[in-house]
Amino acid sequence: MIYFDNSATTLPYSEVVETFAKVSTEYFGNPSSLHPIGKASEQLMEQARKRIAGLLNVKDTDIVFTSGGTEGNNLAVKGAAYQNRSRGNHIITTGIEHSSTYEVCRQLEKEGFSVTYLTPGKHGYVSASTVREAITDQTVLVSLIHVNNELGSIQPVEEIGSLLADYPKILFHVDHVQGVTKVPIDFQRAKVDLCTISAHKFHGLPGNGVVIVRRGIKLMSLFSGGNQQAGYRAGTENVAGIVAMAKALRITLTEAEKGTDHLRDMSYWLEEELRKIDGVMINSPAERAPHILNFSIPGLKPEVIVQALAERDVYVSTKSACSSKKNAPSRILVAAGFEKKQAESAIRLSFSFNNTKEEASIFLEELKEVVGTMKKVVKFK
Numbered sequence: 001m002i003y004f005d006n007s008a009t010t011l012p013y014s015e016v017v018e019t020f021a022k023v024s025t026e027y028f029g030n031p032s033s034l035h036p037i038g039k040a041s042e043q044l045m046e047q048a049r050k051r052i053a054g055l056l057n058v059k060d061t062d063i064v065f066t067s068g069g070t071e072g073n074n075l076a077v078k079g080a081a082y083q084n085r086s087r088g089n090h091i092i093t094t095g096i097e098h099s100s101t102y103e104v105c106r107q108l109e110k111e112g113f114s115v116t117y118l119t120p121g122k123h124g125y126v127s128a129s130t131v132r133e134a135i136t137d138q139t140v141l142v143s144l145i146h147v148n149n150e151l152g153s154i155q156p157v158e159e160i161g162s163l164l165a166d167y168p169k170i171l172f173h174v175d176h177v178q179g180v181t182k183v184p185i186d187f188q189r190a191k192v193d194l195c196t197i198s199a200h201k202f203h204g205l206p207g208n209g210v211v212i213v214r215r216g217i218k219l220m221s222l223f224s225g226g227n228q229q230a231g232y233r234a235g236t237e238n239v240a241g242i243v244a245m246a247k248a249l250r251i252t253l254t255e256a257e258k259g260t261d262h263l264r265d266m267s268y269w270l271e272e273e274l275r276k277i278d279g280v281m282i283n284s285p286a287e288r289a290p291h292i293l294n295f296s297i298p299g300l301k302p303e304v305i306v307q308a309l310a311e312r313d314v315y316v317s318t319k320s321a322c323s324s325k326k327n328a329p330s331r332i333l334v335a336a337g338f339e340k341k342q343a344e345s346a347i348r349l350s351f352s353f354n355n356t357k358e359e360a361s362i363f364l365e366e367l368k369e370v371v372g373t374m375k376k377v378v379k380f381k
Helices: 014-026 036-056 069-083 099-110 128-134 157-164 239-275 302-311 331-335 357-377
Strands: 063-066 090-094 114-118 139-145 171-175 194-198 209-213 292-296 346-350
Touching: 014 239, 036 063, 036 239, 063 069, 069 099, 069 139, 069 171, 069 194, 069 209, 090 099, 099 114, 099 139, 114 128, 128 157, 139 157, 157 171, 239 292, 239 357, 302 346, 302 357
Parallel strands: 090 114, 090 139, 139 171, 171 194
Antiparallel strands: 063 209, 194 209, 292 346
16 A cells, blocks of 8 residues: 555554553543542643643643644634634634634634635745735734645745734734644744644544643633633543654654655655656645645546545545545635646645655556546546
């Protein structure tokens, strides 16, 4: 099997699964319980909190556990908007956000908020000057995706964070789900107030994530119930998943120390080889995250290519997994200014540190055969 769909989800490490199973059975107590079994769970969870905070170089009190990226982005964006509504009702984001931010902003518009969707430049970049021009005296939040989940473009969060430091009323949220372990952020230098990550993007388990909430930031909780996690998120914590997430983050960051250059080399080599195939257009920018490469073959249906490759045990995607079943051109590529034919024929390759150049070579040969066969039966323009 060749799996190039790691931006959708990654294969959990066996050590992570073993940790989850062990904690699930040996530390099953509710961490809010007062008895020793509950205390043991709480202690283990707090150790994991400290471990994750140390790995991300933030304070452990800044860590809020969630069920993943979608909940994290919802908590950051809605929580900040609702909490600060009395100070202003304007939000700045982009048209190339993941749907868990984009659709939240659409919902907030229906509730009376005003949202500016910045138009990125070529290949999905938004400049700090564009953000500055959109700021009004009603702006309370800027929310940006760090690494775009389809194109791999990287937003200049440090530059934008420095700009927003001059606007203390405005909170800065970064969706770091695709960037974590691949494109690091210095949260202090970037002056990030809120940041979302999700465990299953770095070989943890689905259903676990983190929102980093800088000390002093108040958010309106999305859930009513208990007072877990300082009131940011009610509900019993998934202790086993949290401990497993800490292990996955540690292992993947270690892998990143030696694997990032390998990913980058493989991605650029694949780009060169894909350009040699008649009809292929590269959509990702040259300066991109090392694990995402997006290309189009206008005139051919990408879902057919994906299925044909899957029959050969090669797995890629058309766009974000959360949008892949929508029969429409990629919203991300359309917003980034790509023509419809290019946006509706996009294919995304996304790698893990475990992928090899040999796998990339096999993928290329399989793709050439699939495309060649399709061109024989489809009128190719």
